[in-house]
Amino acid sequence: MKKITIVDYGSGNVLSAQKSFIKITKDNNIKANVLISKNLDDIKNSTHLVLPGQGAFSTCMSGIKNTPGLADELYEFAIIKKRPFLGICVGMQMLANESEEKGQHKGLGWIEGRIKSIPNKNLKLPHMGWNTVKPIKNDNLIETSDDYYFVHSYYFECRNKENILAETQYGINFTSIIGKENIYGVQFHPEKSSSQGLNLLKNFIN
Amino acid sequence: MNKVRIIPCLDVKDGRVVKGINFIDLIDAGDPVEQAKHYSENGADEICFLDISASLENRDTMINVVEKTANEVFIPLTVGGGISSIENIQSLLRAGADKISINSAAIIEPEIIKKSSEYFGNQCIVVAVDAKKIQNDWYVFSHGGTKNTGIYALEWIEKVQKFGAGEILLTSMDKDGTKSGFDTDLLCKVSQLLQIPLIASGGVGELSHFYDGISLGNANALLAASVFHFNEISIKEVKKYLLSKNVNVRI
Numbered sequence: 001m002k003k004i005t006i007v008d009y010g011s012g013n014v015l016s017a018q019k020s021f022i023k024i025t026k027d028n029n030i031k032a033n034v035l036i037s038k039n040l041d042d043i044k045n046s047t048h049l050v051l052p053g054q055g056a057f058s059t060c061m062s063g064i065k066n067t068p069g070l071a072d073e074l075y076e077f078a079i080i081k082k083r084p085f086l087g088i089c090v091g092m093q094m095l096a097n098e099s100e101e102k103g104q105h106k107g108l109g110w111i112e113g114r115i116k117s118i119p120n121k122n123l124k125l126p127h128m129g130w131n132t133v134k135p136i137k138n139d140n141l142i143e144t145s146d147d148y149y150f151v152h153s154y155y156f157e158c159r160n161k162e163n164i165l166a167e168t169q170y171g172i173n174f175t176s177i178i179g180k181e182n183i184y185g186v187q188f189h190p191e192k193s194s195s196q197g198l199n200l201l202k203n204f205i206n
Numbered sequence: 207m208n209k210v211r212i213i214p215c216l217d218v219k220d221g222r223v224v225k226g227i228n229f230i231d232l233i234d235a236g237d238p239v240e241q242a243k244h245y246s247e248n249g250a251d252e253i254c255f256l257d258i259s260a261s262l263e264n265r266d267t268m269i270n271v272v273e274k275t276a277n278e279v280f281i282p283l284t285v286g287g288g289i290s291s292i293e294n295i296q297s298l299l300r301a302g303a304d305k306i307s308i309n310s311a312a313i314i315e316p317e318i319i320k321k322s323s324e325y326f327g328n329q330c331i332v333v334a335v336d337a338k339k340i341q342n343d344w345y346v347f348s349h350g351g352t353k354n355t356g357i358y359a360l361e362w363i364e365k366v367q368k369f370g371a372g373e374i375l376l377t378s379m380d381k382d383g384t385k386s387g388f389d390t391d392l393l394c395k396v397s398q399l400l401q402i403p404l405i406a407s408g409g410v411g412e413l414s415h416f417y418d419g420i421s422l423g424n425a426n427a428l429l430a431a432s433v434f435h436f437n438e439i440s441i442k443e444v445k446k447y448l449l450s451k452n453v454n455v456r457i
Contacts (some may be wrong), residue, residue, distance in 0.1 A: 015302050019277055055327035124403045124426055126329050126372060130209045130251055130456040147209065147456045149251075149282060151329040170208060192282050192304060194246065 002032040002205055005046040007091075009038055009063040009070060017052050017088065020191040024202045032205070043073045047083065048205050053090025057099040057115060057154070060090045061107065071108075078110065082182045086204050092178065092185030093156055101154050111180045112159035118152075121171045126153045133176045133188065135166045141184060141203050142166055142177060146196045148188035150176075156187065209456045210420055210448065211251035211427035212441050213405065214434045216241055217258050218287075221267045223435065224258070236435070239274045245434070246279045249441040251456060253279060254307070254375075254429060257287030258350060269301045276302025286334055286375075290314075295322050299330065307332040307375055310348040313355055313362075316369055323370030332405070333371040335363060337392060338379035344392055351379050359392070364399050371402060375429065378408040385411025385433070393423025405429050413439060413447045420453050 002025070006017045014036045025032040035042055043049065051074070053060045064071055078085040087095050096107040099115035107115070118127055130147040142165070155174035158164050166177035168187070178185045184204065190197035216223045216238050223236045242253045253275070257268045272285055285298050286307030295306045306326075312319050312333055323331045336351045337344040337359035344359035363374055376396055378389035388409050397404050406425035410416060410433055419425045433439045445455045 013299060013302070013304060015300065016276060016280075016304070019302070020280060023277075023280070054329070120401075124208075125401060126403075127208065128329065128373065128403050129211050129427070131207070150208075189282075192280060194281050198280060 002030065002048060003046045004032055004034045004048045004050065004205060005042055006034070006036045006050045006052060007038065007043065007070075007074070008036045009060075009067050011053050011055060011060050011063050011090070013054060014052050016189075016191045017050055020198055020201055021050075021205070024198050024205070028202060030205065038067050038070060040069050040073045043070075043077060046077070049074070049077055049083070049085045051085070051087045051091035051094065053088065053092070053094060055090065057090060057093055057101040057107075058103065058105045060094060061105055064094070074108075078183055084204065085183045087183075087185040088191070089152060089187060089189060092187055093154065095178065095183065095185050096156055099154065110183055111163050111178055111185065113163075113175075113178075114157045114159075115154050116157050117154050118174070119171055123171045126151055127170045130193075131168050131170060131188075133166045133168050135177075137162075137165050137179075139165050139177075139179060140206075141179065142200055148176075148186075148190065148193040148197060148200075150188045152187060156185065207454055208426070209251070209454045210425075211405075212249070212416075212444055212455070213252045213254050213284075213427055213429040214241075214245045214250050214441065215254040215256055215407070215429050215431045216435075217256050217431060218268065218271060219258050221271055238271050239278060241435070242275045242283070243278045245441065246281050249445055249457075250281060251427070252282040252284060254284045254286070256307075257285070269297055272298060272301040272303050284332055286332070290318075292318070292322055292325060295326065299326060305330045305332050305372070307334045309334040309336065312366060313346065313348045313357070316365065319366055319369040319371055323372065328370045328372035328402075331371055332373045332375050333366040334375040334377065335359060335366075336377045336379050337389075339389070339392070347379055351377075351382075360395060360399060363396055367400060367402055373403045373405060374400060375405040375407060381409030382407070383432070384409055387411065387415040388419045388423055388425075388428075390418050390422035393419065393425050397424035403427060413444065416444050416448060417451050417453065420448070421451075
C-alpha cells in the first residue's frame with residue numbers, strides 16, 4: 001500500500017495534484033492512499049512526497065518555514081531516509097540553494113543550483129503554455145520527448161550537469177526536470193499535462 | 207518554443223453549456239463536465255468556463271461544476287464570469303480552477319487585479335476585456351458586453367498589465383458570434399503593448415481565421431466556442447491546419 005502525500009503548506013492548487021494521483025492509482029489498480037496534509041506523522045509515514053508550489057518563491061519558502069517542524073520532517077524524509085520526493089514548479093525551485101526572485105532568498109539546498117529569471121528577449125512572460133520537454137539523461141520518470149504545461153517566469157540553473165534530466169527551450173535552454181538520487185523536480189505541471197503528465201506521475205510512484 | 211494554445215470556451219448557465227450569438231439567443235449545447243472531458247481528450251490545450259449568469263444567481267452551481275471537472279480533466283481550467291472578490295477567486299481555485307478571469311469587477315475596482323495577483327500569483331489572474339469599435343477607437347464594455355464604460359481599450363489593457371494581470375483574454379464585441387474572423391487589427395495593436403500572453407476571442411467561423419489570429423493578430427492563444435460545440439470544426443482539424451502553415455502547436 002502506497003501512501004502519497006501532497007505537502008500542504010498553504011500554497012497553490014494542491015487539489016489538482018491529489019486528483020491526478022487518485023486518477024492514476026484508480027486507473028492502474030495501484031493500492032494507495034493519497035493525502036493532502038501538513039501533519040508531521042502523515043509525512044513521516046508516507047512512501048512518496050509531493051511538494052507543490054505556486055506564486056512567489058519567498059512566499060512558498062516562508063510557508064514551509066512557518067509550519068512548525070515541517071522543514072525538518074521533509075529533510076528527514078528526503079535526505080536521511082532517501083524516500084521518493086517530487087517538487088512541482090516552485091516546489092522544484094525550492095530544492096535549489098537560492099533564488100533571485102524579488103530579492104535574494106535561500107532555498108532548501110538539496111540540489112545545487114540557483115533560481116534565475118528567464119531572460120526577456122521579447123518573449124512573453126510568464127512562460128505559459130505547452131512546451132517540449134526533451135530528456136537528456138536516461139531516467140524512468142520520462143522516456144521520450146513530449147509536451148507539458150508550463151507556467152513560470154524563473155528557472156532552475158543547475159550547477160551539476162548530472163542532475164539535469166530534461167531540458168526545454170524558451171529563448172534559452174533551461175532545465176525542466178532535475179533529479180538527484182531519490183529527489184526529483186519538474187518545472188512544468190504534470191497534473192495539468194494531460195495523459196503524458198499523468199504517466200510521469202505514475203512513473204514517479206512506481 | 208512555446209506552442210499556440212487552442213482553448214474551447216464553454217458558456218455555462220445554471221450548470222449547462224450554452225453559447226450566445228452576440229451574447230443573446232442562447233442555445234443549450236450540453237453538460238460542461240462531459241464537454242470539458244471530450245475537449246481535453248481531443249486536443250484542447252486548456253478549457254475555459256464562462257459563467258454567464260453568475261452576477262445574477264447563486265454561484266454554488268459553478269463551484270460544483272468546477273469540482274466535478276477537476277476530477278476528470280487534467281489540463282488547465284480557467285473560470286470567469288461575475289467574479290467580484292478575493293473570496294470568489296479563492297473558492298474557485300480551491301474547487302480546482304487553475305486560473306480566474308476577471309472582467310467587470312476589474313473595471314469597477316482595478317485594485318482587485320493587484321490584490322489577487324499578489325495573493326495568488328499573476329499566473330492565475332486573467333483579465334478579460336470586451337472591446338467594441340466606435341468610429342476609430344475601441345472601447346471597453348462591461349457587464350457581459352451590455353455597458354459602454356467609455357474607457358479606451360488599449361489604455362485599459364496597458365493598465366491591467368501594469369497592475370499584474372497574467373494574461374489578457376480579448377473579445378471583439380463586433381466579431382463575437384459573427385463567424386467572420388477575429389478582429390486582427392485590434393489583436394495586433396494590443397499584442398504590441400503586451401509582455402504577457404494574449405488570448406484572442408470572438409468571431410471564428412472557419413479554419414483560416416485561426417491562422418489569421420496568429421499571423422495577423424500575433425495572439426498566443428486562440429479561444430472559440432460555437433464552431434467547436436456544434437462540431438463545425440474540430441480542435442484536431444485546427445491543429446493540423448495550423449501545423450501545415452508552420453505554426454507550432456501541440457499534437
